[in-house]
Amino acid sequence: MIRLLISLYLVVFVSIIAINQGSELIWQHWVYQAPDDLRHAKQVAKSLQTSVINTATPDPSLNTLHVDEVAWLPEQRNQLLQGDIVTTYTEQNHALLSFLMQDKQTLVQLGPFMPVEPVVLPKYLIKLSSFLLLAVLLMFWLRPLWRDLMQLKYVTSQLAKGQLDISIAPSRFSAIANLTSQFHTMAKKVANLMSNQKHLVNAVSHELRTPLARLKFALALMHKDAPEQVTLMSEDVQEMEVLIDEMLSYARLEMAQSELQFKPFDFVELLHEQLEKLNRVTSKHIVFDCEHEQLYIVAERNYIARVLQNLLQNADKYAREHIYLAMTFEQGQVNLFVGDDGIGIVPEARDKVFEPFIRLEKSRNKTSGGFGLGLAIVKKIVTWHGGGCEIQTSQWGGAQFVVHLPAQVKT
Incomplete structure (x- = not known):
């Protein structure tokens, strides 16, 4: 933990210092070394003011007018009277440089000049580049850690x-x-x-x-x-x-x-095979409901057959007269229903029957056979196939086992 903290602190600390120093150098070079037309124009205006302020008649090429022809703010008029150069802007945002001659009445105006817009975009680009650089440095620091975690994840999945x-x-x-x-x-x-x-x-x-x-x-x-x-x-x-x-x-x-070897097989054919086996050993009435004549799915056939066998044998043990078997296929999922007209399973005990060696004393005793492993095997096989199991109440009031299998259909 200490080693990881120190390495992260050093990476962040060095990165921030390097980014700050680099950004400052780039910003100074980009902004302050950039040409500024208005700043140069003010320097020229200052030199011109020094050369013509004491002359009686200004150069005809200069734009002159009376100071009262312009509506000045009090602060601007005071600056003019003090000999300063005042900057004003036209409606088009062009700059005008104005100063007074020696008589304090004649106004000399230079311009208009296109003012230099503030360098906003490069500033944000520098900030964005700094953050991206920090992200890249952190990514290089995290890469070995991420590689090790992915290696652990792979080994865990393979062990599972x-x-x-x-x-x-x-x-x-x-x-x-x-x-x-x-x-x-x-x-x-x-x-x-x-x-x-x-x-x-x-x-x-x-x-x-x-x-x-x-x-x-x-x-x-x-x-x-x-x-x-x-x-x-x-x-x-x-x-x-x-x-x-x-x-x-x-x-x-x-x-x-x-x-597990997932191969395509006809699921409806497998249902008929298991029904024929059950008919040989039971005298109970079996209701079979399936709209499909053929349905090829990709799964492990032997283990799916074991699921059907265990569920049908379980229904035969606890049914009085009727057994119900149905299958539907909706949105890439096979839904299997196996029900009976027995005593059923109370809702609070339904989650326990899928655990190994669990037998419900009142409804399912030794005289009916079983050791509490059949439904546990069903649960494990269905889980392997990415499905789920649940228990409902059948149409006759007994137990109805519902198996959901996300099956890949083979056409």
């Missing part, structure tokens, strides 16, 4: 996308060298943690599935001796296997954003 092999080379002359070095260390630790998590997920996937497979095989052999007990144990094993699959799926999603 899952790129773990990003590194930065901090310069010891940088004003934020310590911050850059600490950020580099933090980025390496985050990369190591994400890499370790990936290896852990793979190890857990293998180590847990193997004993579960052995347990299922052993239960199958014991089925003849105690069918009821084995059936209950098999259900528990299957539930554990589903839980492991959900946990591993969610863990993989934490690291899968960098592997």
Whole structure:
């Protein structure tokens, strides 16, 4: 902080001194060395006054008139009587130089002269140039700092996308060298943690599935001796296997954003595929509303299919008789609606259902299945695609999940 403050102070201090000195020299040279016709005319008039003031008859070439022929102000008349040269101006703003002869009655007028206008424009140009020069100097001072900040921003964005092999080379002359070095260390630790998590997920996937497979095989052999007990144990094993699959799926999603492959596909076709799968396992009435026969969008098809699958399975679990699925496309955005006629979700609990392992005790209990990860997966995938999720009340009073996806349409 002290180093940054001192460097900024020195840059501003030296810049102001240099600009002030340079502006003063330029101003003096520009203004005071410029030719001044009126000033020279006054010098000539003074010399002429000295040469003709004592002559009885002025030179006929001079413009003479009686002093009373001009309406003088009292101050101007006093100046004339004292022998001064008085400057007056015509209606056209031309200057006239007047002085009295020795008799104090004869007035000699010289002119008219075009007065020199004040040098206003160069003055403002000098000021503007000074401010621009100060801005340029500050820009050169800020450039290394801005470069370092942009480098930090780039590394942060790459880490957020899952790129773990990003590194930065901090310069010891940088004003934020310590911050850059600490950020580099933090980025390496985050990369190591994400890499370790990936290896852990793979190890857990293998180590847990193997004993579960052995347990299922052993239960199958014991089925003849105690069918009821084995059936209950098999259900528990299957539930554990589903839980492991959900946990591993969610863990993989934490690291899968960098592997997304956005390709064009028919979104309406995907809706029909998921509806056919649901029709095979449910007896509930499904209402499907879609005005489009085809709609090609650019997205990650597998993950969008997972969103549809989770939402439809969720609706099937809690619906009494009806399930609602609709899709609209407006202003470059796909709007997906999945509703049911179940008990619904109270407004104060709607933001919580998208969090991992959150299950609403009153409306959604273990008998209906689920571990609180399905909607969390939906939220994460939709967020990856730059969309959003919300919960409304369906036309039957149940829950209606609305997904907004800013989709790029492929024609």
